[in-house]
Amino acid sequence: MSDSFARSTRGVRDARDWGLTRRAWSKASGFDDIDLTKPIVGIAQTWSELNHCHIHFRQLAEAVKRGVWQAGGWPLEFPTISLGEFHISPTTMLYRNLMALDTEEMIRAQPLDGVVLLAGCDKNLPAQLMGASSADKPAIMMTGGPMLTSSWNGQPLGACTDCRRLTEDLRAGRISLEQYQEVENALGRSAGHCMVMGTASTMASLVEALGLALPGTAAIPGPDSRRLRLCEAVGRQIVEAIKQDLRPSRIMTEKSFENAIRLMLALGGSTNAVVHLPAMAGRLGLSLPLAKIDEFSRTTPLLANIRPSGKFHMEELFEAGGIPAVLKELSPLLHLDCLTVTGKTLGENIEHAKVLRRDVIRPLADPLAPEGGTAVLFGNLCPRGAVIKQSAATPSLLKHRGRAVVFTSQEDLEARIDQPDLDVRPDDVLILQNIGPVGAPGMPEWGSIAMPRKLLDAGVRDMVRISDARMSGTAGGTVVLHVCPEAAVGGPLALVRDGDIIELDVPNRTLNVLLSDEELSQRRAAWQAPPPKYRRGYGRLYVEHVLQADEGCDFDFCRGQGT
Numbered sequence: 017m018s019d020s021f022a023r024s025t026r027g028v029r030d031a032r033d034w035g036l037t038r039r040a041w042s043k044a045s046g047f048d049d050i051d052l053t054k055p056i057v058g059i060a061q062t063w064s065e066l067n068h069c070h071i072h073f074r075q076l077a078e079a080v081k082r083g084v085w086q087a088g089g090w091p092l093e094f095p096t097i098s099l100g101e102f103h104i105s106p107t108t109m110l111y112r113n114l115m116a117l118d119t120e121e122m123i124r125a126q127p128l129d130g131v132v133l134l135a136g137c138d139k140n141l142p143a144q145l146m147g148a149s150s151a152d153k154p155a156i157m158m159t160g161g162p163m164l165t166s167s168w169n170g171q172p173l174g175a176c177t178d179c180r181r182l183t184e185d186l187r188a189g190r191i192s193l194e195q196y197q198e199v200e201n202a203l204g205r206s207a208g209h210c211m212v213m214g215t216a217s218t219m220a221s222l223v224e225a226l227g228l229a230l231p232g233t234a235a236i237p238g239p240d241s242r243r244l245r246l247c248e249a250v251g252r253q254i255v256e257a258i259k260q261d262l263r264p265s266r267i268m269t270e271k272s273f274e275n276a277i278r279l280m281l282a283l284g285g286s287t288n289a290v291v292h293l294p295a296m297a298g299r300l301g302l303s304l305p306l307a308k309i310d311e312f313s314r315t316t317p318l319l320a321n322i323r324p325s326g327k328f329h330m331e332e333l334f335e336a337g338g339i340p341a342v343l344k345e346l347s348p349l350l351h352l353d354c355l356t357v358t359g360k361t362l363g364e365n366i367e368h369a370k371v372l373r374r375d376v377i378r379p380l381a382d383p384l385a386p387e388g389g390t391a392v393l394f395g396n397l398c399p400r401g402a403v404i405k406q407s408a409a410t411p412s413l414l415k416h417r418g419r420a421v422v423f424t425s426q427e428d429l430e431a432r433i434d435q436p437d438l439d440v441r442p443d444d445v446l447i448l449q450n451i452g453p454v455g456a457p458g459m460p461e462w463g464s465i466a467m468p469r470k471l472l473d474a475g476v477r478d479m480v481r482i483s484d485a486r487m488s489g490t491a492g493g494t495v496v497l498h499v500c501p502e503a504a505v506g507g508p509l510a511l512v513r514d515g516d517i518i519e520l521d522v523p524n525r526t527l528n529v530l531l532s533d534e535e536l537s538q539r540r541a542a543w544q545a546p547p548p549k550y551r552r553g554y555g556r557l558y559v560e561h562v563l564q565a566d567e568g569c570d571f572d573f574c575r576g577q578g579t
Contacts, residue, residue, distance in 0.1 A: 051090045055088075055255055056130075057089045057090065057132060057251070058094055058128040058130070058132070059094070059132045060123070060132065060134060060144060061073060062095075062144075063095075063134075066098070066103050067103070069101070069208065069216065070136050080251040083250060083251020087251065089258070092128075096119050099115055099137060107459070108137075108139040109460060110456075110458030110558060113562070113569075113574070116570075119144050119147025119151075121147075128153060129153065129154070130156075130254050130258040131151075132157075134160070137209050137216055138214070138215035141216070145157065146574075154262050155254075155263070156250050156254050158247055158250045159233055160208060160243075161235075161236050161237050162210065162217055162331070163206050163209065163238060164211065164331060168198060173203055174211055176214070177490045178199070179203070206238060207239055211237075212329055213320065213330070214489035217286075217489075218280060219289060221280075222279060222280055222289060225339070226267070226276050227357055231339075231366065232338050233339075235333045237331055237334065253357065260359050262357050266355060267354075268296070270302055272351070272362075275351055275362065279343065281312060281313050281388025281390060282318060282319040283389065284320060285389060285390070286489020290306070291565055297568075298567065298576070299576070300577065301576045307401075309392055310392035316388040317384070317388070319342060319377055319380065320378075321375060322376070324405075325405070326384065326407075327375075332376050340366045341371045343366045343369065344369040344371070389406065389408070390405055391404050391525060393527040397508050397509060398509075400564065401566050402498055403498050404497065414520070415521050415523060418518055419517060420515060424450060425450050426451060426456075426460075429448055429465065433465075440468050442471055442474075445482060447482050447509070447512050450504050453563070453565065455502055455546065456549075457549055458558070461486050461487050461488045463495055465495070481493065482496040483496070483509075484502035484503055484565075496520065498566075500565045502564065504545065506545065508529065510543055511529075511531075511536055511540060516530070561573060
């Protein structure tokens with residue numbers, strides 16, 4: 017029996033007044049003396065009517081509870097913040113750390129022996145894992161699963177990869193407003209998160225590689241009954257994890273993070289994972305430098321033919337064998353001896369996994385591309401790094417030199433991007449400043465800068481775009497993101513002006529503005545920081561303590577374990 021179980025049961029068995037009231041109020045809720053003897057399993061519930069991706073979580077929680085009861089535990093559901101990507105303004109990333117704090121403190125403060133984490137939509141997964149890692153009680157992640165694939169006019173639709181494509185088609189006059197509305201009515205067929213390899217699918221997949229989810233969790237569609245059965249299995253396994261004291265700090269090790277990096281690269285996963293993984297590692301006192309991610313990218317081929325880097329959706333990935341099959345194919349590159357929440361090693365978990373569709377999961381010896389989906393760049397424009405999803409970029413633009421067209425804010429961009437007199441050519445480089453962790457604040461997904469209307473009208477569909485923002489994992493294009501340090505804290509991106517020449521060289525992993533050190537120094541001396549966006553409340557706490565993108569944008573006071 018774990019020490020945490022002994023601590024929790026001591027609280028409800030205490031002979032003093034505190035124990036009396038805990039038992040009395042539990043009995044007032046309908047529980048009895050038999051329940052009070054069992055290990056207490058918290059279910060961190062993120063159901064919300066404002067979060068469609070989690071709209072089916074009440075049913076999932078009930079299935080988890082059944083599994084906990086079956087294994088002799090006592091399940092108790094409790095709420096935390098729920099971050100719905102499409103309704104929260106200005107960005108859910110602003111509140112990821114708040115959710116992590118909420119999750120950590122509720123796990124730590126309540127008499128729980130272990131916890132099942134229910135999450136689906138993008139920022140909920142890393143937030144819960146950050147909080148659970150800091151609290152360090154036995155934990156298992158249960159994700160909500162992707163939506164079913166949609167279709168319109170005979171073509172499959174993937175949210176929200178096709179949202180952007182079809183919005184640009186509307187702006188360019190390629191489809192009518194009536195057709196656009198037809199897409200709107202067809203796009204979401206079911207409960208679940210985006211059905212492409214966006215951030216939600218990426219993070220759900222990486223939790224399997226990290227060892228904190230049961231094998232096969234990530235790809236089962238949200239409404240599939242097999243997800244409910246897996247929820248029951250999670251409920252049973254968390255009771256066993258409590259007995260074996262399978263805490264996040266024992267499972268999420270340096271080697272397991274390396275496994276997660278390999279999987280992210282092989283999947284062509286969301287660039288957002290490059291922010292979330294260092295934040296999660298930092299909670300455990302581990303370092304995950306961007307240089308390591310790029311080193312692994314050079315030696316990890318792209319295997320999964322999943323949009324936006326490939327052709328298929330999560331439903332097909334599930335039919336092809338799911339994440340266990342991808343891990344099996346990657347196994348020569350993985351640390352198979354890593355402990356997982358099943359009590360077995362990663363290698364034991366995937367021992368019997370098989371690839372069932374080679375058009376979806378390519379062999380290691382015959383990949384879709386020889387390198388991983390994400391590349392990390394360094395140079396005088398990004399001395400601490402920047403990232404690009406090379407697997408979803410236009411190949412001819414991966415080595416490019418062009419004239420900078422600068423927007424100093426999102427408001428500036430929106431005001432000018434469609435103006436017919438905008439001085440922009442297809443070989444130019446769009447620069448968006450002050451959209452980073454401090455500048456926006458919250459580093460929103462505005463990095464996939466809209467194409468200028470005059471270029472869309474001319475048939476141009478991609479160009480090099482650079483910012484200190486993020487972009488949705490569902491997006492594609494030749495988009496450089498997470499430029500670090502960001503413009504709002506005086507990073508070199510803040511010094512770029514219209515007409516400067518930008519040189520992008522993804523094969524050699526460089527990004528530079530072709531200016532002398534002397535010119536950059538002169539501009540830096542004249543630079544003034546923009547005024548803070550928040551002067552009180554959580555917003556002020558955020559801008560005063562958030563770390564830069566290369567360190568995961570966590571709060572500086574949350575790194576490492578302890579109280």
